[in-house]
Every structure is written in C-alpha cells, then in structure tokens.
Amino acid sequence: MGQIAALRCVSCGSEYGPDQIEYTCPACGPRRGTLEVRYDYDRLRSELTRDSFARAGLASMWRYLPLLPITDETSIQPLRVGWTPTYRYPEFASELGLSALYVKDDGQNPTASYKDRASSLVVIKAQEKNMPVVTCASTGNAASSLAGFAAATPLETIIFVPERAPEAKVAQLLVYGARVFLVRGSYDVAYDLAAEAAEAFGWYNRSAAVNPNLVEGKKTGALELAEQLDWNPPDVVLVSVGDGSVISGICKGFAELQSIGLIERTPEVIGVQAEGSAPIADSFARFDGGEVAIEDVEASTIADSICVGAPRDIVKAVTYVHANGGRFVTVSDAAILGAIVELARRTGVFAEPAGAAAFAGLRKLVTAGDLAGKSAAVMITGSGLKDVASARRAIGEPAIIDPTLAAIEEHL
Numbered sequence: 153m154g155q156i157a158a159l160r161c162v163s164c165g166s167e168y169g170p171d172q173i174e175y176t177c178p179a180c181g182p183r184r185g186t187l188e189v190r191y192d193y194d195r196l197r198s199e200l201t202r203d204s205f206a207r208a209g210l211a212s213m214w215r216y217l218p219l220l221p222i223t224d225e226t227s228i229q230p231l232r233v234g235w236t237p238t239y240r241y242p243e244f245a246s247e248l249g250l251s252a253l254y255v256k257d258d259g260q261n262p263t264a265s266y267k268d269r270a271s272s273l274v275v276i277k278a279q280e281k282n283m284p285v286v287t288c289a290s291t292g293n294a295a296s297s298l299a300g301f302a303a304a305t306p307l308e309t310i311i312f313v314p315e316r317a318p319e320a321k322v323a324q325l326l327v328y329g330a331r332v333f334l335v336r337g338s339y340d341v342a343y344d345l346a347a348e349a350a351e352a353f354g355w356y357n358r359s360a361a362v363n364p365n366l367v368e369g370k371k372t373g374a375l376e377l378a379e380q381l382d383w384n385p386p387d388v389v390l391v392s393v394g395d396g397s398v399i400s401g402i403c404k405g406f407a408e409l410q411s412i413g414l415i416e417r418t419p420e421v422i423g424v425q426a427e428g429s430a431p432i433a434d435s436f437a438r439f440d441g442g443e444v445a446i447e448d449v450e451a452s453t454i455a456d457s458i459c460v461g462a463p464r465d466i467v468k469a470v471t472y473v474h475a476n477g478g479r480f481v482t483v484s485d486a487a488i489l490g491a492i493v494e495l496a497r498r499t500g501v502f503a504e505p506a507g508a509a510a511f512a513g514l515r516k517l518v519t520a521g522d523l524a525g526k527s528a529a530v531m532i533t534g535s536g537l538k539d540v541a542s543a544r545r546a547i548g549e550p551a552i553i554d555p556t557l558a559a560i561e562e563h564l
C-alpha cells in the first residue's frame with residue numbers, strides 16, 4: 153500500500169502532511185491550490201519491479217496498490233474497476249500512417265466510464281475518514297460512478313448534476329439509490345453549489361480536482377497502458393479534457409513510472425478539447441512556465457462530459473502537460489460526431505461523445521501529417537450507451553418495413 157509522504161500544492165509548492173489537510177492549499181485557495189499526492193519515490197524504486205503488479209494477481213486497478221493512497225484494503229469494493237482492454241489495430245494504423253494504433257476501452261468499467269477509477273478510491277477514503285455522506289457535482293459520469301461504487305456500502309450519496317444531463321446518466325444515479333438534485337444551470341454552477349453544500353453540511357466532496365485522491369485513481373489508466381504494452385508505452389497518448397483531472401492523472405502515472413525506473417521514456421500526452429469548451433487548451437497556448445492563466449468561458453459542446461467552462465484542475469493539467477512535453481488540440485462538434493461513427497465502425501468500440509473526442513483529435517493530427525510513423529493510443533473514457541441521443545444525431549434512420557420479403561427487397 154502506498155504511504156502518502158506529503159500533499160504538495162501545485163501552485164506554491166507548500167507541503168502538507170496527509171492528515172493535515174483534506175482538499176486544497178489554504179494559501180492558494182480551491183482553484184489554484186489543488187494538491188498533488190507525493191510518495192517516497194526512493195523507497196518505491198527499491199521495492200518495485202515490472203513483475204510486482206502481475207504478482208498481485210488482480211485483474212483490476214488494485215494491482216497498483218503500492219502506488220495508491222490506500223491504507224485500508226478491506227473496504228475495496230468487489231466491483232472490478234480498471235484493467236480495461238487495450239486493443240491493437242495494425243491495418244487501421246497503417247491506413248492512418250501510424251506505426252501502431254491502440255484503443256483503451258474504459259467504457260468497460262462497472263458504471264461505463266473512466267471516472268470509476270477515481271470513485272472507487274474515494275469511496276474507500278470516505279469510509280477510512282468515517283464520513284457517512286459523499287457528494288459530488290458532475291456532468292454525469294463522476295456522479296453515476298460515485299453512486300455505483302457507494303451503492304453496496306453504508307455511504308449515502310448526494311448528487312448535483314446539470315438539469316440537462318443525459319438521461320442514461322441520470323437513470324444510473326437513481327437506480328443506484330443516490331439522492332439526486334438536477335440543478336438549474338450549467339455544470340459549473342452545480343459544482344459551486346456542491347462545494348457550498350459539502351462545507352455547510354459536512355459531506356465528503358468527490359467533485360473534480362478538489363480531492364487530491366481523485367488523480368491517484370485516474371493515473372491508473374496510464375499504469376495499465378504501460379504494463380499492457382510490456383512497458384513500452386506508445387509515442388503519443390490522446391485523451392479528452394474537461395476539468396483536466398484525467399489528463400493530469402495520465403501525465404502523473406507515466407511520470408511516476410519513469411521516476412521509479414519502470415519505463416524508460418514517457419509518451420507525449422495530448423489533450424483534446426471541444427472547440428466550444430477549450431479554456432485549458434487556451435491557457436496552455438499562453439503558458440510560459442510562470443503562472444497559469446485562468447479565464448473561464450461559457451462552455452458549449454455536444455460532448456457533455458467535457459462541457460466545462462470553469463475547469464477546476466486547470467493548474468495541474470497545464471503544468472503537468474507542459475512538464476510532459478505534451479500539447480493540446482481542439483475539435484469541432486461535427487468532428488466528434490464523425491469520430492463516434494468512424495471509431496465504432498473501424499474498431500468496434502462505441503464511445504460517448506467525450507470518449508470519441510480523443511479519436512477526433514487523433515484524426516485531426518493524422519490529417520495534418522503530425523503523427524506520421526508514430527505509435528498512438530487513444531483513451532476511450534466513456535461508453536456510447538451513456539448518450540444514445542447524441543450518437544443518433546451522427547447516423548441515419550433505420551428503415552421501417554412491413555413484415556414481407558418484398559418489403560426487404562425494396563430496400564436492398
């Protein structure tokens with residue numbers, strides 16, 4: 153089990169003891185003062201080998217327990233989270249001018265999104281801390297994931313989602329037994345309300361970025377990708393970006409593997425944002441190593457999971473991607489809809505819009521000749537069944553026929 157050495161503020165660098173502070177650096181405030189979990193990397197380097205994780209024998213993200221901030225293993229949920237498949241497509245890769253194409257399908261998590269990696273961990277943390285109520289604001293996936301992982305525990309779950317969250321995500325919440333508030337307003341508004349409520353009523357807050365344990369769960373996708381590719385991660389890894397926590401986790405995962413000597417080089421991590429919701433990409437374009445610019449926008453995109461105008465993990469995302477040597481790219485909603493269809497037809501993986509956005513980013517860079525000869529992995533962060541209405545906007549209508557052979561022939 154990973155013993156937290158310190159919690160370090162990503163803005164001012166102040167270090168706190170693991171029990172000294174819950175959420176963010178008091179000196180820098182909730183927006184800039186997000187915390188990074190630090191371990192004793194010298195000890196990990198001497199204790200861990202490439203075989204350590206397989207020896208644990210767990211086909212889940214819990215094979216990485218030595219790199220996770222968990223002290224009480226007994227409250228790990230039975231739901232299998234992580235160790236999602238990484239598929240290879242040699243022919244499609246060569247058509248795209250890539251040396252290899254990998255698709256990691258995180259839609260196969262228990263509640264069908266990447267968020268399960270973080271929620272499973274936070275549910276354990278809440279119980280460790282004897283917090284009976286967990287809350288979160290979410291565009292939908294973080295919430296349904298929290299509700300799913302809390303369902304079989306004594307925890308009560310209270311959720312704030314925007315009124316227009318996709319139906320499947322709201323259905324998941326209700327089925328799992330969460331108390332759900334549909335907030336009149338955007339995700340950004342719901343986020344502030346959840347933070348206020350958590351403070352006022354003493355609930356444990358799982359909202360993006362505020363809780364440093366979330367990125368720890370989210371880094372496991374990178375650990376898995378490296379291990380599943382025999383510790384030779386690809387040249388580039390693409391992932392879609394809303395609040396910036398998933399990409400921060402992926403950068404941190406690769407950086408930690410490198411610093412403990414398990415991989416030789418880290419892939420270039422490429423964040424993909426929707427054109428109508430790209431404040432992190434904009435800030436990154438202006439970043440010169442000094443203070444991260446924070447300029448919120450009125451977000452609008454079909455990809456609801458990355459429709460975030462006030463990204464809460466912007467400081468981490470910008471500084472981590474900069475340290476990684478990575479970059480950001482933006483894609484239109486039309487490209488995202490096209491990517492849902494192309495990805496499904498060429499790989500068999502059906503992604504929700506925010507998942508397909510990562511593939512749209514790959515498509516854009518391939519078309520620009522930016523990735524020629526490289527190996528690339530695309531993180532599919534959510535299942536297409538999460539948002540069927542958007543998928544149907546990308547495709548035609550099926551024929552409705554009389555039950556006769558003649559009617560079939562008419563359409564063939």
Ligand SMILES: *Cc1c(COP(=O)(O)O)cnc(C)c1O
Pocket residue numbers: 265266267293294360392393394395396397398399457458504506507533534
């Ligand atoms: C949350 C989410 C993202 C983006 O993660 P952030 O941490 O908000 O950047 C991408 N895709 C899906 C499906 C998500 O649910």
Ligand SMILES: [Zn+2]
Pocket residue numbers: 161162163164165166177178179180181185
């Ligand atoms: Zn600080």
